[in-house]
Amino acid sequence: DAGVIQSPRHEVTEMGQEVTLRCKPISGHNSLFWYRQTMMRGLELLIYFNNNVPIDDSGMPEDRFSAKMPNASFSTLKIQPSEPRDSAVYFCASSLSTGGGYGYTFGSGTRLTVV
Amino acid sequence: GESVGLHLPTLSVQEGDNSIINCAYSNSASDYFIWYKQESGKGPQFIIDIRSNMDKRQGQRVTVLLNKTVKHLSLQIAATQPGDSAVYFCATETGANNLFFGTGTRLTVIP
Numbered sequence: 001d002a003g004v005i006q007s008p009r010h011e012v013t014e015m016g017q018e019v020t021l022r023c024k025p026i027s028g029h030n031s032l033f034w035y036r037q038t039m040m041r042g043l044e045l046l047i048y049f050n051n052n053v054p055i056d057d058s059g060m061p062e063d064r065f066s067a068k069m070p071n072a073s074f075s076t077l078k079i080q081p082s083e084p085r086d087s088a089v090y091f092c093a094s095s096l097s098t099g100g101g102y103g104y105t106f107g108s109g110t111r112l113t114v115v
Numbered sequence: 116g117e118s119v120g121l122h123l124p125t126l127s128v129q130e131g132d133n134s135i136i137n138c139a140y141s142n143s144a145s146d147y148f149i150w151y152k153q154e155s156g157k158g159p160q161f162i163i164d165i166r167s168n169m170d171k172r173q174g175q176r177v178t179v180l181l182n183k184t185v186k187h188l189s190l191q192i193a194a195t196q197p198g199d200s201a202v203y204f205c206a207t208e209t210g211a212n213n214l215f216f217g218t219g220t221r222l223t224v225i226p
Contacts, residue, residue, distance in 0.1 A: 004158075033214075043159070043204065043216040056213065091158050103149055104214060106158030 004107035006092050012113045018080040021110045024073055025094030033104060034067055034077050035091040043091070049075065082114045127223045134192040136220045138205035143186060147208040150179060150190045153219070154201045162190070162203075192222075200224045 005024040013019050025032045033048040047057040049069045057067070064083070069075040079086055089111050093104040128134045140148075146167040151159035165172045165179045165188075172179050178191040188205050202221050206214040 042218045045213065045215075048213065093158075103161040103164055104159075105161070106151075108156075108158050 004092055004094050004105050006090075006107035006110050008110055009108065010111045010113075012115065013082055015083055015114055016081045017114075018078065019082045019086075019112060019114075021077040021090050021092075021112070023075045023077070023092030023107060025075070025092070026105055027073065029094035029096055029105070030072065031095040031097065031102075032069060032075050033093040033095070034075070035093065035106075037089045037091060037109070038087075046077070079112075082112075084114045087112055087114050124218070125221045125223070127225055128195050129225050130195060130197060132195055134190075134195045134199070134222060134224075136190045136192075136203050136205075136222065138188040138190075138217050140186050140188065140205070140207045140215075140217075142207065142209055142215075143183075145186075145207040145209045148179070148181060148188050149206045149208070149214065150177075150188075151204045151206060151216075152199075152201045153204065159204060159216075195222075195224050197224045197226060 004026055007022045011019060030051050034046040036044050036046055044059055046059045047067045048055055052069045052072060065079055067077045089109045091106050091109045093106045095104045096102045149164040150162040152162050153159045163174045163177050163179050165181050167183060170181050176193045180189045190203060192199055200223055202219040204219045205217045208214050
């Protein structure tokens with residue numbers, strides 16, 4: 001398996017533009033997580049899905065952020081409009097199952113820079 | 116709320132020495148614990164995990180110790196190598212399959 005695949009690896013955009021980050025989880029994993037990593041705040045959980053259904057989106061910073069999982073093999077995180085403070089590395093992770101006790105596999109991340 | 120902290124933000128060790136990275140957590144209901152390693156430009160990589168019904172687990176060159184009484188977790192790396200240089204995160208899970216990550220300790224191995 002190729003692991004969790006994220007695209008793009010790097011994204012530079014201007015303030016106000018829409019940004020879409022993409023993730024392909026490991027086949028067979030039914031939980032998917034979006035994290036944001038910054039120096040100041042570390043790794044923060046934004047949202048997670050179980051069987052394509054959003055379970056907890058309490059970490060989503062504000063309405064400018066939205067996430068979807070239309071099927072078991074694809075998820076997107078969208079920021080519209082983007083702001084400089086959104087600059088961070090965004091990670092997607094997937095897990096075999098809910099219920100605890102399964103480690104997460106992370107993708108390589110998308111480094112977002114909003115200028 | 117949940118919090119997971121680390122005692123030291125940075126740790127430098129001589130190549131060949133043993134490393135110990137510590138982590139404190141706040142939620143006594145946490146029942147699953149994981150250590151991750153993150154190298155520059157990469158996502159966190161699973162190292163080793165332990166469930167709350169255990170107090171020690173060993174892997175290849177790594178050992179995780181869990182002290183539930185004081186809510187403390189440690190990662191021991193034996194014979195530290197330059198390739199071990201990275202940021203190490205502890206993470207805790209409390210049933211709902213939602214990991215909380217600590218702030219990370221940067222381990223630097225001195226050749």
